[in-house]
Amino acid sequence: MRVPALKGICLYLPAFRIEKGLIASQYMQRARGTRTFRWFDEDECTMAIEASMGVVEGTGVDTIGCVIYAAEKGPYRRKSTASVIADVLGLSTDTLTVDITGSERVSAEGLLVAKRICEATGQEVLVTGGFCEHGEPGSDEDIHGGDAGWAMVVGEGGGIVLEEFWVARANVFVKWERGEDTYFLPDGFTVPFELLPTAAAILNRAIEKSGASKVVIGTSSNRLPSQLKRKLGDRNITLFHHDSTTTGVLGSASLPFAMADAVEKCEPGESIVMLAPGDGALAITAKSSDPDNVKIVRINAENPVVFDLYGLYRKIVTYSFEEADTSPIAYWRDAQRIFQLRGGKCGNCGKVFYPYSDLCPSCGFTPVRETVPLSREGRVFTYTTDHITPSPIGKVTHAVVELEGGGRIFVQMTDSLEEMVEIGAPVKLVIRRIHSGGGIENYGWKARMVK
Amino acid sequence: MSCAFVAGVGMTRFGRFPERFIKDIGAEAVLEAIRDAGVNPAEIEVAYCGHTRGGSTVCQRILNEIGISGIEMVNMEDACASGSAAFRYAYLAVANGMADVVLAIGVEKLSDKIKGVIPPRKDDLEGLFGRIMPSVFAMIAKRHMYQYGTKVEHFALVSYKNHLNAVKNPRAMYRKELSVEEILNSPVICEPITLYQCTANADGAAAAVVVSERKIKQLGKLPVRIAASVLCAGGARVEDWDYTVSLSTVNASRRAYEEAGIGPEDLDVIELHDCFSVAELVHYENLGLCPKGEGARFIEEKRSYINGDVAVNPSGGLLSKGHPLGATGLGQVYEVVQQLRGNCGERQVENARVGLTHTMGGGVSGLESGACAVHILVR
Numbered sequence: 001m002r003v004p005a006l007k008g009i010c011l012y013l014p015a016f017r018i019e020k021g022l023i024a025s026q027y028m029q030r031a032r033g034t035r036t037f038r039w040f041d042e043d044e045c046t047m048a049i050e051a052s053m054g055v056v057e058g059t060g061v062d063t064i065g066c067v068i069y070a071a072e073k074g075p076y077r078r079k080s081t082a083s084v085i086a087d088v089l090g091l092s093t094d095t096l097t098v099d100i101t102g103s104e105r106v107s108a109e110g111l112l113v114a115k116r117i118c119e120a121t122g123q124e125v126l127v128t129g130g131f132c133e134h135g136e137p138g139s140d141e142d143i144h145g146g147d148a149g150w151a152m153v154v155g156e157g158g159g160i161v162l163e164e165f166w167v168a169r170a171n172v173f174v175k176w177e178r179g180e181d182t183y184f185l186p187d188g189f190t191v192p193f194e195l196l197p198t199a200a201a202i203l204n205r206a207i208e209k210s211g212a213s214k215v216v217i218g219t220s221s222n223r224l225p226s227q228l229k230r231k232l233g234d235r236n237i238t239l240f241h242h243d244s245t246t247t248g249v250l251g252s253a254s255l256p257f258a259m260a261d262a263v264e265k266c267e268p269g270e271s272i273v274m275l276a277p278g279d280g281a282l283a284i285t286a287k288s289s290d291p292d293n294v295k296i297v298r299i300n301a302e303n304p305v306v307f308d309l310y311g312l313y314r315k316i317v318t319y320s321f322e323e324a325d326t327s328p329i330a331y332w333r334d335a336q337r338i339f340q341l342r343g344g345k346c347g348n349c350g351k352v353f354y355p356y357s358d359l360c361p362s363c364g365f366t367p368v369r370e371t372v373p374l375s376r377e378g379r380v381f382t383y384t385t386d387h388i389t390p391s392p393i394g395k396v397t398h399a400v401v402e403l404e405g406g407g408r409i410f411v412q413m414t415d416s417l418e419e420m421v422e423i424g425a426p427v428k429l430v431i432r433r434i435h436s437g438g439g440i441e442n443y444g445w446k447a448r449m450v451k
Numbered sequence: 452m453s454c455a456f457v458a459g460v461g462m463t464r465f466g467r468f469p470e471r472f473i474k475d476i477g478a479e480a481v482l483e484a485i486r487d488a489g490v491n492p493a494e495i496e497v498a499y500c501g502h503t504r505g506g507s508t509v510c511q512r513i514l515n516e517i518g519i520s521g522i523e524m525v526n527m528e529d530a531c532a533s534g535s536a537a538f539r540y541a542y543l544a545v546a547n548g549m550a551d552v553v554l555a556i557g558v559e560k561l562s563d564k565i566k567g568v569i570p571p572r573k574d575d576l577e578g579l580f581g582r583i584m585p586s587v588f589a590m591i592a593k594r595h596m597y598q599y600g601t602k603v604e605h606f607a608l609v610s611y612k613n614h615l616n617a618v619k620n621p622r623a624m625y626r627k628e629l630s631v632e633e634i635l636n637s638p639v640i641c642e643p644i645t646l647y648q649c650t651a652n653a654d655g656a657a658a659a660v661v662v663s664e665r666k667i668k669q670l671g672k673l674p675v676r677i678a679a680s681v682l683c684a685g686g687a688r689v690e691d692w693d694y695t696v697s698l699s700t701v702n703a704s705r706r707a708y709e710e711a712g713i714g715p716e717d718l719d720v721i722e723l724h725d726c727f728s729v730a731e732l733v734h735y736e737n738l739g740l741c742p743k744g745e746g747a748r749f750i751e752e753k754r755s756y757i758n759g760d761v762a763v764n765p766s767g768g769l770l771s772k773g774h775p776l777g778a779t780g781l782g783q784v785y786e787v788v789q790q791l792r793g794n795c796g797e798r799q800v801e802n803a804r805v806g807l808t809h810t811m812g813g814g815v816s817g818l819e820s821g822a823c824a825v826h827i828l829v830r
């Protein structure tokens with residue numbers, strides 16, 4: 001009998017925030033707190049990749065047999081985002097890749113599918129997703145939305161055992177639907193009528209069955225958790241939900257963010273109910289066996305860069321790359337040669353080089369044959385700030401990075417408005433959008449400063 | 452191998468000629484070169500034409516314009532070194548006894564094709580990652596500053612000198628003296644390179660008639676001998692490669708010096724590939740004109756000025772004369788030949804006897820350049 005359990009959670013926030021009040025004030029509205037926003041070269045896929053690389057860092061990817069991308073939407077309409085992520089992680093081509101899209105409860109659905117796959121096959125499953133919300137200028141999405149990526153690993157031997165699930169279908173939407181009903185929230189979001197009783201009913205059943213003392217709610221609504229709490233009667237329950245005050249609401253990413261908080265406060269033997277509203281609600285019960293055995297990684301949780309220019313913020317989040325000359329061939333090449341960041345290592349002189357070539361560029365030894373994974377950490381060897389390449393911030397910094405353990409790579413720097421780059425500065429390579437065209441999104445390596 | 456000589460040269464003004472066809476631009480330079488050589492067009496046995504964006508059979512289109520057809524014609528592409536490749540193959544044809552009279556043409560019309568920087572190729576890894584030529588040279592500049600304490604003013608001085616030279620060259624594109632301040636204060640392209648430290652894409656053509664020893668005697672021209680011709684692809688940028696070194700320039704120039712039996716100290720005039728100011732500064736070192744790391748001192752002490760140790764880019768170079776990619780190499784040959792003949796008027800290098808041309812072309816991932824050509828001409 002296999003016991004699927006949560007082994008790790010990685011939460012990724014973009015490096016940038018903007019005051020919600022600043023956005024709201026442009027439209028004679030008010031709001032408090034900040035929201036996160038993606039850099040112009042980020043999207044749901046790259047944020048999921050950041051989190052995925054974070055959750056496997058140190059443990060490797062050899063045991064992962066399946067990747068599930070679970071998010072409201074992805075960059076492609078007819079291509080699997082999970083496959084892009086598996087390519088970047090360097091997973092073998094027989095790795096099962098699954099995309100799940102739909103409502104806000106999609107992250108819980110991904111977790112549930114991961115549990116089933118692990119039960120059936122014993123394989124470790126990476127579940128990951130990204131959330132971006134900006135909408136039209138002045139919209140609720142613009143003011144209150146947020147951007148994030150997340151990843152969780154489900155496998156045997158994890159610290160939080162996934163047990164049962166309950167689902168109730170109700171024909172409602174939770175996504176910020178504006179309407180004239182009574183659940184019109186002060187911040188402009190709507191909780192439709194049927195959702196509350198539906199969610200409360202299955203939550204009560206899940207708590208009764210599992211004896212849970214902690215409830216994790218994955219919702220965009222700041223009001224729904226307290227409404228649900230009232231429906232739980234006098235039970236002694238601690239509720240966890242992602243507070244959107246500093247990040248903006250994170251849609252389906254809310255659940256993993258709240259889950260990480262709950263796991264950190266969880267005692268061995270305690271039970272947790274994860275509740276994800278959306279087209280009704282989905283509840284999963286979990287029992288903590290060894291909560292310290294769940295690796296929790298947070299990227300960019302601290303020291304965000306706070307923007308004070310609304311126009312520039314909009315320019316960044318709506319930036320579209322110049323239509324480039326790209327093709328499925330370019331994508332195929334990228335997946336083979338670029339995503340995995342593997343270089344060649346000469347069997348004769350020992351030099352490491354990128355990209356791989358059959359002949360050693362240093363000593364001419366042939367054939368090299370051996371490819372080696374290159375480090376994502378490195379130092380700036382040389383750089384320049386380019387003022388003519390199009391970019392929403394008017395400049396792009398280019399750098400040649402010497403990677404730890406060998407290999408040099410030319411990349412653009414990202415995640416920075418100001419030039420802090422200098423020769424010798426430590427940087428980390430990240431996957432970002434490089435160019436797009438003809439329905440193809442091409443991703444590639446860039447570097448960001450290590451603070 | 453036997454000797455080969457340049458009997459005649461021709462060159463259009465470099466600039467922007469949107470109203471002219473590429474064949475007309477090319478024909479102007481070819482006619483001048485043929486007249487200069489004093490050969491009968493019917494004597495031309497082979498023609499090589501270097502260009503990068505002229506489309507198919509440019510050579511045939513140009514020569515058809517002036518009534519030459521039916522001979523062997525080869526079109527060549529080696530990025531900015533295309534014209535130099537054509538010149539080298541003209542040299543080889545004569546030196547190997549294949550022909551007595553060979554025509555080398557370099558031509559380009561960019562004004563209707565490219566505005567500003569040449570876009571990176573998306574099928575090249577670094578091109579895909581956004582590399583553009585000015586950023587490559589800017590990163591070389593940063594390394595030079597880091598390793599040797601070179602200052603932005605030194606790079607600007609190179610541009611200052613070349614603009615000063617171009618004032619005296621009626622065929623140059625930009626003939627305006629610029630102060631170091633104006634150069635430094637022009638818009639930043641890729642730090643520390645500013646606009647006036649970048650070459651400008653241009654339209655133009657240049658041509659040379661290369662002939663055998665027998666023919667040069669028959670023509671009774673001052674013999675300008677091609678003492679060395681080297682063309683090589685860029686060296687690999689291995690992980691410990693020093694960015695301030697152009698491996699191909701070092702290799703090609705050393706081989707050329709050996710072939711010609713001279714050293715860098717024997718050179719009187721050089722036309723080198725100053726696509727950006729920093730390029731000329733590092734090529735002082737790469738060509739062996741000064742020790743490694745002393746390029747800044749070399750320009751500061753005015754040793755590359757027309758009256759210095761060796762006149763570098765007396766024509767104004769790519770920086771001020773303009774850069775019609777495929778025509779550039781033969782434009783350099785034109786200048787060096789005219790210098791050796793003493794035809795350069797106000798910009799004449801006194802008693803110039805030995806000259807060198809150096810052309811680089813293209814950016815390829817993993818290579819420090821695409822191609823590098825070095826020729827040594829002696830009178």
Ligand SMILES: [Zn+2]
Nearest residue numbers: 346349360363
């Ligand atoms: Zn080797």
